[in-house]
Amino acid sequence: MAIEISELIKSYGGFRALNGVNIDIQRGEIHSLVGQNGAGKSTLLGILSGRTAPSEGSVRIFGSELHYGDPRSSRKLGVATIYQELTIAPNLSALENVFLGQLLSVNGFISRKRMTKRYMELCAIMGVNISPLQRAGNMSIADQQMLEIMRGLQLNASILILDEPTASLAPPERKSLLKTIKTLQAGGITIIYVSHHLDEVLELSDSVTILRNGEKIVSQPRAYWTKDKLVSSMLGAEVAEEIVRVTQETQHEDTPPGPELLRATGVSVPGAIEDIAITLHAGEIVGIGGLVGSGRTTLVRALAGLEPKSTGTLWIEGKQVKWPREPGYPMSLGIALAPEDRKHQGLVLGMSCEDNINMVNFGQVKKLGFYRKAKAGHIADGLSKRFGLTRPIQTLCRNLSGGNQQKVLLAKVCNLRPKVLIVDEPTRGIDIGVKVEVLKILRQLANEGMAIVIISSELEEVIAVSNRVLVLSKGRLVKELSQRSEISVDHILQATF
Structure with a gap:
C-alpha cells in the first residue's frame, strides 16, 4: 500500500474541513480525488505534502507515519x-x-555537467525535449509544468500529487501531459490526481475517491464510474439534475445582436499579435479560440490597456477614441478585464473579499470623503452570493481556494458594471457546479445588453455560450465562426493548425 489515510480530521475552530476520512491508495496506481470547491481536497493535499497538520487521525506513506506539518518529512x-x-x-x-x-x-563543487546529464535523463523519462538553457519565463505553461514534474522526479519521488495540472493547458498540450502521466505510472510512480475535468479523470484513473463537505463519499475502481455517477456523487442527486437543466438553459438562441459597442482594427503587439480586428455588439458573447501562446491573452490585454507597446484603432459605440495604453482609461470607457492570472493580476491577496470587490468602484461606497462600510458590505455580499462564494466576505483572499478566488475576481469586475466584459479563463479552478452557474451568469449579463469576450482552454465552454468565435493562431486572426452550425471543437482546432 502506498498511502493509508485513517480517520483523518482537520478542524479550523468549529469548522471541519475534513471529517473522519479513510482512503487507501495502492502502490503504482493513478488515484483521482474529485469534489467541489470546499470538499476538502486542498486540505487533504496539504496534509499529504506536509504543509498542514491534521487535528486527528493518521497518514502512513509506505508503512511509515508522516511527521505532520513538515514538508521535508513528506519529501523524504x-x-x-x-x-x-x-x-x-x-x-x-x-x-x-x-x-x-x-x-x-x-568533490564539494557544483557540477553543471552532472546536472545537465541528469536533466537529459529526466527529459528522456518524460518524453520531452526542452533545452536546459532556455529561460523558464519564456516557456509555455505546458513546458513549465513539465519542469515542475521533473523537479519532483529529481527528488526521487515515488508518489506524485498533481493538483489541477491541465487547468491552463490547451487540448493538444493537455493530451501530451496525460500521456506523460501514463508514462510515469508505467515507471512505478503512484499518482494522486486532482481535477475538475471529469473526462480526464475517467481516462486516466485506476481508482476514484469522491469528497463532499469534508467527508469521503465513496471510493471505487474506474470500472464503476461514468460521468453521470461522478457528478451525482460530487453534488448529490438533486443538484446533479439541476446542473443538467442549467446546462440546457445555457445553450442560447440565435438572436440578432444589438448595436455596436466596440470595434478595434489593426490591433498589434510587437512579437505577439499582428493586425487583428474585432467587433462586439450589445447582447452577444464572442469566444476567442486558439492554443496557449496563440495571442488570445495578448489581444484582450491590449484592449484593456495592459500592453503599452500595442497599437490599433478603437471605436466605442461608434465614436473613435484614443488607443488605450494604461488600464484606467479603458475602464472609464466601460471595458473591464478579468485576467487569467488571478493571484498576480486580478486580486490583492492580502485584502479581504469585500475590499477586493469594492476597490474598483470606491465612488459608490464613499460619501463626503468617508468610506461607507455598511454599503460596501452590502454590495460585496450581493455580488459574492451571485457568484457562489462559499466563504465570508471578510476572509482574506490569500486564504481562499483557487475556485473561490476566481469567484471574487468575477464579482470584482462586474462591480464596474461594464459595457464590455472580457473574461480570460473564467472557470479555471472552479468546480462543475459553479462552472455552469458562471456560464449562465455570463449569458444573463449578455441578455441584459453587455458585450462579453470569453477565452477558455475548455473549448466546450466557448461553444456553449458564444454567438461567434474568433480563432487565433501564431498571433493572427485565421478564422471567424459566425454560424451556429460552424461553432464546434473540430472547426476551431482545424482552423488553429
Whole structure:
C-alpha cells in the first residue's frame, strides 16, 4: 500500500474541513480525488505534502507515519506535489529550475555537467525535449509544468500529487501531459490526481475517491464510474439534475445582436499579435479560440490597456477614441478585464473579499470623503452570493481556494458594471457546479445588453455560450465562426493548425 489515510480530521475552530476520512491508495496506481470547491481536497493535499497538520487521525506513506506539518518529512518519504499555481522561477533556466534547492556536486563543487546529464535523463523519462538553457519565463505553461514534474522526479519521488495540472493547458498540450502521466505510472510512480475535468479523470484513473463537505463519499475502481455517477456523487442527486437543466438553459438562441459597442482594427503587439480586428455588439458573447501562446491573452490585454507597446484603432459605440495604453482609461470607457492570472493580476491577496470587490468602484461606497462600510458590505455580499462564494466576505483572499478566488475576481469586475466584459479563463479552478452557474451568469449579463469576450482552454465552454468565435493562431486572426452550425471543437482546432 502506498498511502493509508485513517480517520483523518482537520478542524479550523468549529469548522471541519475534513471529517473522519479513510482512503487507501495502492502502490503504482493513478488515484483521482474529485469534489467541489470546499470538499476538502486542498486540505487533504496539504496534509499529504506536509504543509498542514491534521487535528486527528493518521497518514502512513509506505508503512511509515508522516511527521505532520513538515514538508521535508513528506519529501523524504517520496511525496512530491505539483500545485495548480506553478512555482517556477521565471528568470532562471530550465535546468536551474529543476535543480532548485537540490544542486548536484562533485568533490564539494557544483557540477553543471552532472546536472545537465541528469536533466537529459529526466527529459528522456518524460518524453520531452526542452533545452536546459532556455529561460523558464519564456516557456509555455505546458513546458513549465513539465519542469515542475521533473523537479519532483529529481527528488526521487515515488508518489506524485498533481493538483489541477491541465487547468491552463490547451487540448493538444493537455493530451501530451496525460500521456506523460501514463508514462510515469508505467515507471512505478503512484499518482494522486486532482481535477475538475471529469473526462480526464475517467481516462486516466485506476481508482476514484469522491469528497463532499469534508467527508469521503465513496471510493471505487474506474470500472464503476461514468460521468453521470461522478457528478451525482460530487453534488448529490438533486443538484446533479439541476446542473443538467442549467446546462440546457445555457445553450442560447440565435438572436440578432444589438448595436455596436466596440470595434478595434489593426490591433498589434510587437512579437505577439499582428493586425487583428474585432467587433462586439450589445447582447452577444464572442469566444476567442486558439492554443496557449496563440495571442488570445495578448489581444484582450491590449484592449484593456495592459500592453503599452500595442497599437490599433478603437471605436466605442461608434465614436473613435484614443488607443488605450494604461488600464484606467479603458475602464472609464466601460471595458473591464478579468485576467487569467488571478493571484498576480486580478486580486490583492492580502485584502479581504469585500475590499477586493469594492476597490474598483470606491465612488459608490464613499460619501463626503468617508468610506461607507455598511454599503460596501452590502454590495460585496450581493455580488459574492451571485457568484457562489462559499466563504465570508471578510476572509482574506490569500486564504481562499483557487475556485473561490476566481469567484471574487468575477464579482470584482462586474462591480464596474461594464459595457464590455472580457473574461480570460473564467472557470479555471472552479468546480462543475459553479462552472455552469458562471456560464449562465455570463449569458444573463449578455441578455441584459453587455458585450462579453470569453477565452477558455475548455473549448466546450466557448461553444456553449458564444454567438461567434474568433480563432487565433501564431498571433493572427485565421478564422471567424459566425454560424451556429460552424461553432464546434473540430472547426476551431482545424482552423488553429
